[in-house]
Amino acid sequence: MLFRFRKFQTRLLFFLVLLLLSLQLAIYISVRTANIQHAKVEISDNLKVGAGVFNRILTERTQNLFQYARLLSADYAFKPAFHSGDHPTILSAMENHLARLEGAQLMTLVDLDNNVIAKTLAPLQTNIKFVWPELIKQAEQNEYAEATSIEMIGDTPYQMIVVPYFSPDISAWVIIGFAIDQSVADDIKSVIQSEVSFLTHTKSNDWKISSTTLPMTTEDYQNQIKHLITQTIFDKKHSLGSIQYGEDELITFVQPIDKKLKVTALLQRSLNKALAPYLKLQATLQTLFWITLILSIALVIALARKVTKPVKELTKSAKNIESGNYTARININLKDEIGELADSFNKMAKGLEEKEKVRNLLGKVVSSEIAEELLSKDIELGGEEKEATILFSDIRQFTTLCEGYSAKEILNVLNIYLTSMSEAIENNKGVIDKYIGDAIMALFGIPLSNNTDANQSVSAAMSMIENLKKLTEKSQLGQLNFQMGIGINTGLVVAGNMGSPNRLNYTVIGDAVNLASRLEGLTKYYGVNIIVSESTRNRATNWEFLELDKVIVKGKAEPIIIFQPIATKGQLSEQQTLQLELNRKILFHYRNREWDKAKEVIEQIKLYDDSKFGQIYQKRVDSFLNTPPPNNWDFSNKFDTK
Amino acid sequence: MIKYFFPYLFIYTFQFSPSLVANDLIITVYDQNKKALPNTVVKLLSNNSQTKPQPQKAIIDQVNKEYVPQVIAITQGSKVTFPNKDNIKHHVYSFSDAKPFELPLYEGTPANPVVFDNPGIVVLGCNIHDWMRGYIYVSDSPYIAITNESGKTSIKNFPDGNYQLELWHPQIKGDFQPVDFSFKDKSIIEKAISITLKPMVKIRRPKGRHGRRYEE
Known part of the structure; x- marks a missing residue:
C-alpha cells in the first residue's frame, strides 16, 4: 500500500475520488479521441467532397473556355479578319474576344505549321514559334481536335486549351489560357470552405507554393507539405495527411491537377475549427465532472459519517468495557449490519456486566483468589x-x-472484628475460607501454591493478635474484651468443590485441617494466643518459636510437638532470649526426669512468661514426683477434649 | 459522312479526233487501312499538250443541311450553282484563295451561278451550320474524275502522252506526290493507289429538333 489512512472517511474519499477521476479521465480521453477522430473523418469527407467540387470547378472553367473557343473558331465575323492576314487586325479581333471572356488571361492563334499568328500576351512579336507544340499534337489526336494542359508561364501555372480554328476547314489553332492563381484559389475557397493552395513542381524537383489562401506559411510548414505531396504523388500512399500549422492542425488533401504532375492543389481544413463544437461538449463534461465530484464527496462524507459514527460509538463503548465500565450501552437505531453489531455489542456488554456482578459477588462470598480459581475453570x-x-x-x-x-x-x-482479622490475613496472602460464627478459617498456599505459606500464616496470626490489641485499645469493640486463639498447621489437604452439583463450596478438607482446629483449641489450655504444629514451625523459617509441648490431640494417635511463635527470626528481645533458654532447660530437665532441676527453672521462667507454661509443667512435675511416669514415657500429653 | 452519293456528276465532252482518243486509266484508291476511298479526285495532267479544259456547269445541292455531293471536281472557268433544297436558309461561303465568295442567306436556287476561274481547292462552309462542308476541286486539266463508293473511277479516251497522276482528298495528309504515267496505243491501265488520310475531325451538330445537343 502506498497510502495509509488513519480514518475510514479519508480512505473512502480517496478511493472514490480516485475512481471518479480515473473514470472521468477515461471518459474525457475517449470522448476527446472520438471527437478528434470524428472531426478528422468529417474533415476528410468534406475535403474529399471539396476535392470533387474543386475538380468540377476547374473542369467547368476549362469547359467554358472550350465552349468559348469553339464559338470563336466558328465566328464568321472573325473569318475575314483572319483571312486578311493583317496582324494588327487579327490581334485586335482576338483581344476583343478575350475581353468578352471573363477569367481567361491569354489567347494565341497558331497556324498549322506551329507559327504564332498572333498572341495577346506578346502583341508585338511576330514570326515566332509556338512554345507548346505538344499541346497541338495532343489536340491532333483528339476526335474534335481539342486538348487541354497545364503550362507554366513564369511561376504561374496556366490551364491551356486548344481548339481548331475552322475557316471552314482547320486553318489554325486557337489557344486560350487562364491562370491558376490567387483569385482562383480564393474563388474555390469561397465555394468549398477549405483553404486552397497551388503548388508547382520546379525544375529542381521541388514544390513551390504558387498561390495559397493561407495567410502565411513557415518553412516548417512548407517542408511538411512537400513531404506529404512527395508521398502522395510518388509513393501513391496518402492523399490525406495532417500538417501542423502554428497551433492548429490542418487536415490536408493532396489533389494533383494535371496528369503530368506539374501542379498540385492542397485542400485544407482546420482541425481546431472542426473541433469547436466539441469544445462545448468538453466544457459540459468538465462541469459535470465537478458537480459529480462535489456531490460524491458530500455523499461519501455523509456515508462515512453514518458508518463511522456508530463505529466510533462502538469503539468508545468497547474502551469503556476495557476499563471495566460494563454499564455502557450503544444507542444506534439501525437495521443494517452495524445495527446488528451494536445489538450484539449491547448484549455482550450486558453479559459482561452480569458476569462482573457474579464475579464481584463471588469475590465477596468467597475470597477473590478462590473466585478467580472458580471462574478460571469449569466448576x-x-x-x-x-x-x-x-x-x-x-x-x-x-x-x-x-x-x-x-x-x-x-x-x-x-x-x-472479622474485617480487621480478614485484613490481616489477606495482607499476608492468606485466603479466607469461611467464617464460622466468630471463627475464621483461612488458607495459605491455596489455591495458588507457594513456599512461603507457613511464614505468611505466622505473620498473619501475629498481625491478627496485633490488630485485636489495637481494636481493644481503641475500644472499637465496645466494652467487650476479646481473647482469641489461633491454631496453625501445615500439611496435605484436598482442595476443591464440595457439596452437590447445584450447590457447592470451594474448600479444603483433611487431617491437616482438623489438626489446625485442634491446635486452636489448645491455646486456651496453654494460655497462649497462637499454637503452630511442628510441620508449620519447620517451614516458617522466618520466625522464632517456643516449644510448648508434645501432645496427642483428640482423635489422633500420633503425638505432635506444638510451638508458640514469639518473634521474627534474629529479633528476640533479651527477655525472650532468656525465656527461650529457660524453656529449653525446663523441657530438657522434664524429659530427663530431673524434676527438682525442672522445678527450679520453672520458678525462674514464671518471672518472664505470662503463659500457663510454668503452671502446667509445675503441676506435672509435682504429679510425677508422687507418681513417676512409666518407663515408656514419650513425654506426650494426651487431650481427650477438643 | 457522305450520305448521298452521285457517282458521275459532270458530263465528259469529247473534243479530240478519234485517232488520238484511245487510252483509259482505271484507278482504285485506298486509304492507309486498305479501305476503298470514295470522293477522291483523280487528275491526269499532260506534260506536253496544254489542252485548255472546257468550262462546265455543275450543281452542289444543299439537302438536309449537307452539301450534296460533298466533293466535286470541275475544270477551270466552270459555273456552279448551289440550289438550297432545305426549308431553311443557308449561307454559302468560301475563304479559299482559289475562290473567296459568299452567298448570304438565301432560299431556293440563286439566280447566278458562281464561276470558278482559278485552279485550286475551294472549301465551302455554311455560316450558320458549322458542320456543312463542301469541296470544289477546280482543275487546270480536263482529265478529272472522282472515285465512287468502291474507291474506283476511270478516265477514258485521252490521247497518248506522258501524264502526271495527282490525287486529292479532303482528308489527305500532306501533299500527294504525283505519279508519272505514259500512255500509248490504246493502252488501258488499271492502277490501285493508296493514300494516307488525316484523322477526321468531328464537328458538333445538333442531332435533331428534339434530340441531343451534339452529334457524336
Missing part, C-alpha cells in the same frame, strides 16, 4: 491434593461474652 465437584497451611482463629468464650448484648450489637462488633 465441577472434586478436588486435588495440595500442601497448604491452615489457620483457625476463634474468640474465646464468645458465647459467654455476648450475653447481655443484642444480636445487632454483636453482629456489628463481630463485623468490625
